[in-house]
Amino acid sequence: MESLLRVEDLNVRYKSYRGELKVLDDVSFEVKVREKVGLIGESGCGKTTLLKSILRILPPNSIIYKGKIFFKNIEIIKANKNEIFKIRRENIGMIFQDPMSALNPFFKVKDQLYDALRYSVHNIKSQQDLQQMIIKLLKEVALSDSERILESYPFELSGGMRQRVCIALALTRSNDLLLADEPTTNLDVTIQEQILNLLRELVNKRGLSIVLVSHALGMVKEFVDKIYVMYAGQIVETASTDKIFSEPLHPYTKLLLSAVPRLTGRWKAEGLIGRLPDYVNPPPGCRFYMRCQQSNSNCKIKPKLLKLNKDHSVACWLYGDEEH
Amino acid sequence: MKSLIISNETIKFLLKRGGSIIFTLIGLSILIFILARILPGDPARMAAGWTAPDWVIEEMRRKLGLDQPLHIQYIRWLSDVLKGDLGFSIYTKRSVTVDVLQYLPKTLELIFVAELFSITGGILLGILAGAFPYRLPDNVVRVMSYIAISMPAFVWAIILQLMFARIIPLFPAGGQLSSHIVPPPRITGSIFIDSIISGRFDALIDCLWHTILPALSLSFGSMMQNARILRMGMTDIKGKDYMVLSDALGLPLRLKIYKYQFRPASIPAITAMGMSIGADLGNAFLVENVYNWPGFSRYGVTAMLNKDLNAIVAVVLVVGIVYAIANFIVDLIILSLDPRIRRMSRSV
Numbered sequence: 091m092e093s094l095l096r097v098e099d100l101n102v103r104y105k106s107y108r109g110e111l112k113v114l115d116d117v118s119f120e121v122k123v124r125e126k127v128g129l130i131g132e133s134g135c136g137k138t139t140l141l142k143s144i145l146r147i148l149p150p151n152s153i154i155y156k157g158k159i160f161f162k163n164i165e166i167i168k169a170n171k172n173e174i175f176k177i178r179r180e181n182i183g184m185i186f187q188d189p190m191s192a193l194n195p196f197f198k199v200k201d202q203l204y205d206a207l208r209y210s211v212h213n214i215k216s217q218q219d220l221q222q223m224i225i226k227l228l229k230e231v232a233l234s235d236s237e238r239i240l241e242s243y244p245f246e247l248s249g250g251m252r253q254r255v256c257i258a259l260a261l262t263r264s265n266d267l268l269l270a271d272e273p274t275t276n277l278d279v280t281i282q283e284q285i286l287n288l289l290r291e292l293v294n295k296r297g298l299s300i301v302l303v304s305h306a307l308g309m310v311k312e313f314v315d316k317i318y319v320m321y322a323g324q325i326v327e328t329a330s331t332d333k334i335f336s337e338p339l340h341p342y343t344k345l346l347l348s349a350v351p352r353l354t355g356r357w358k359a360e361g362l363i364g365r366l367p368d369y370v371n372p373p374p375g376c377r378f379y380m381r382c383q384q385s386n387s388n389c390k391i392k393p394k395l396l397k398l399n400k401d402h403s404v405a406c407w408l409y410g411d412e413e414h
Numbered sequence: 415m416k417s418l419i420i421s422n423e424t425i426k427f428l429l430k431r432g433g434s435i436i437f438t439l440i441g442l443s444i445l446i447f448i449l450a451r452i453l454p455g456d457p458a459r460m461a462a463g464w465t466a467p468d469w470v471i472e473e474m475r476r477k478l479g480l481d482q483p484l485h486i487q488y489i490r491w492l493s494d495v496l497k498g499d500l501g502f503s504i505y506t507k508r509s510v511t512v513d514v515l516q517y518l519p520k521t522l523e524l525i526f527v528a529e530l531f532s533i534t535g536g537i538l539l540g541i542l543a544g545a546f547p548y549r550l551p552d553n554v555v556r557v558m559s560y561i562a563i564s565m566p567a568f569v570w571a572i573i574l575q576l577m578f579a580r581i582i583p584l585f586p587a588g589g590q591l592s593s594h595i596v597p598p599p600r601i602t603g604s605i606f607i608d609s610i611i612s613g614r615f616d617a618l619i620d621c622l623w624h625t626i627l628p629a630l631s632l633s634f635g636s637m638m639q640n641a642r643i644l645r646m647g648m649t650d651i652k653g654k655d656y657m658v659l660s661d662a663l664g665l666p667l668r669l670k671i672y673k674y675q676f677r678p679a680s681i682p683a684i685t686a687m688g689m690s691i692g693a694d695l696g697n698a699f700l701v702e703n704v705y706n707w708p709g710f711s712r713y714g715v716t717a718m719l720n721k722d723l724n725a726i727v728a729v730v731l732v733v734g735i736v737y738a739i740a741n742f743i744v745d746l747i748i749l750s751l752d753p754r755i756r757r758m759s760r761s762v
């Protein structure tokens with residue numbers, strides 16, 4: 091399959107009063123055309139940071155220290171404003187972590203959808219065009235009572251409805267790729283599955299690629315083709331979904347899988363012993379070193395992400411150590 | 415705006431606000447009524463004159479009703495006020511109602527123009543600074559606001575008068591109308607309105623010309639205050655998830671700033687604008703003095719200095735009413751801007 095998005099050795103840092111937080115560390119990441127990719131890792135490991143760098147919507151205190159991001163043939167980090175805006179309006183849609191805060195409370199759903207459509211690739215010739223397109227869009231995300239929804243303000247809708255509106259907004263953009271940043275974490279358990287099913291249906295129907303960030307491993311397992319496991323800003327393992335669940339290699343992946351998330355979808359503190367390292371002075375080698383049961387002296391040197399076979403790579407000294 | 419007129423919540427909100435204003439004004443009147451009477455100084459002696467013998471003073475006290483218990487005095491005063499009579503001024507020797515009608519419109523004119531400056535200027539500078547935080551426009555606005563806020567209005571009044579009336583005589587140095595202009599016939603007491611009604615545009619322009627310097631000096635502080643608060647609101651909103659989303663959608667910068675960022679950011683600024691009207695009314699006194707402006711603030715201070723009880727109470731009450739009206743208007747604007755207040759009664 092053809093590559094759609096390729097992130098190479100991306101390093102993103104945040105300026106803070108304590109010094110630079112070196113969050114993303116040499117992250118490499120690939121999404122192919124029509125591929126469904128899962129990104130998992132505990133809270134604070136840099137998943138949102140990675141997704142935001144793809145659209146260049148990182149907060150102002152961030153620094154893209156090093157790395158390249160290719161979308162189709164465009165190098166996103168070097169791209170000019172017009173190219174970036176074109177990608178944001180035509181190619182990549184993003185769904186945010188918290189539907190409660192992702193919509194502007196001062197404007198009706200109608201306003202926000204209108205403006206999104208007005209500045210998109212969709213060829214809108216008249217007000218009727220716009221109206222029809224919106225109703226079609228709402229139908230697609232299974233919001234049936236479109237009259238009422240359009241006239242509502244975001245705070246008048248339930249969490250699930252809001253997330254559907256957010257998905258509709260993302261759909262106005264995503265002709266190629268959908269970035270879904272924990273689309274279900276802040277929703278009721280009963281609604282989580284509905285939203286995920288909706289996403290799967292849309293992605294299949296429209297032939298999109300998706301990056302799905304989620305803590306709900308059970309749902310990720312059924313959704314995606316390939317999984318990246320991230321720890322403290324580093325990709326520690328990547329493999330096909332089957333491989334990750336059947337033969338996880340990295341000690342962190344094993345730990346993550348054994349700490350079965352509760353119904354809430356969040357990993358509990360007791361499930362994951364220890365904490366993420368401090369990003370101001372992260373360990374120079376493997377960032378998981380301090381928490382790892384199987385660590386040895388090699389671990390003070392950074393392991394490369396090593397390709398063990400066609401679809402399984404791991405960054406750990408326990409595997410193929412001569413080749414690092 | 416349609417929903418503003420129709421919605422039940424809106425009507426309920428307005429009634430509640432209206433009720434609380436009346437309640438506040440009654441409280442304010444009682445407070446100032448008592449305060450004015452327990453402060454040192456004997457109004458009867460001041461009214462009768464320093465050299466008057468004791469029995470004349472006692473006579474005066476009876477005449478003014480000051481020999482009665484406080485609550486009787488208040489009830490009498492209140493029933494007069496409801497009939498539109500604010501009592502007799504021992505200093506101007508006229509009805510306080512007449513005084514208020516003469517002086518208040520002049521100050522309202524000044525305040526009106528000053529607020530026009532401070533609101534438009536505050537909004538423009540606030541957006542500029544807030545859209546580009548820590549860049550040149552923001553830094554300029556910050557320095558300007560330090561200077562403007564730390565200097566009282568009367569200092570600005572003196573500086574502006576010196577610069578633009580004396581050294582470079584672009585504007586008149588004082589008064590409200592030039593001596594060669596015949597004042598328009600008195601209808602409302604406001605020269606602006608009277609000259610518009612009677613078609614006297616020469617008087618209108620001349621009066622506006624006289625208003626510019628005092629209004630500017632009065633507006634600087636609150637203008638920069640408004641700009642700062644709007645700037646803070648703008649940067650606050652900039653970091654919100656929904657602004658990141660509008661970035662992710664690739665919405666144009668103009669739409670993002672003027673629509674999605676400005677409206678939420680304006681709420682605290684508008685509230686501050688309402689408050690600043692009250693403060694400006696107080697500051698107006700010294701500015702009126704510098705520019706020899708025949709206004710209400712000067713009248714108020716004279717009343718205080720002369721222990722002119724009815725006038726003091728009336729001045730404070732009128733300031734309270736102006737303040738309440740300003741804040742009521744602010745509430746209306748916020749109501750029309752913020753749907754959460756308009757529609758949330760169900761969930762809050």
Ligand SMILES: Nc1ncnc2c1ncn2[C@@H]1O[C@H](COP(=O)(O)OP(=O)(O)OP(=O)(O)O)[C@@H](O)[C@H]1O
Binds near residue numbers: 133137149151
């Ligand atoms: N603007 C910022 N300034 C400073 N630090 C930041 C900023 N944004 C994120 N961080 C830090 O970067 C790290 C990674 O954050 P990020 O939001 O990417 O994590 P995440 O994997 O998405 O976590 P979660 O599952 O909680 O959403 C965290 O330690 C976070 O505190």
Ligand SMILES: [Mg+2]
Binds near residue numbers: 137139
């Ligand atoms: Mg996140």
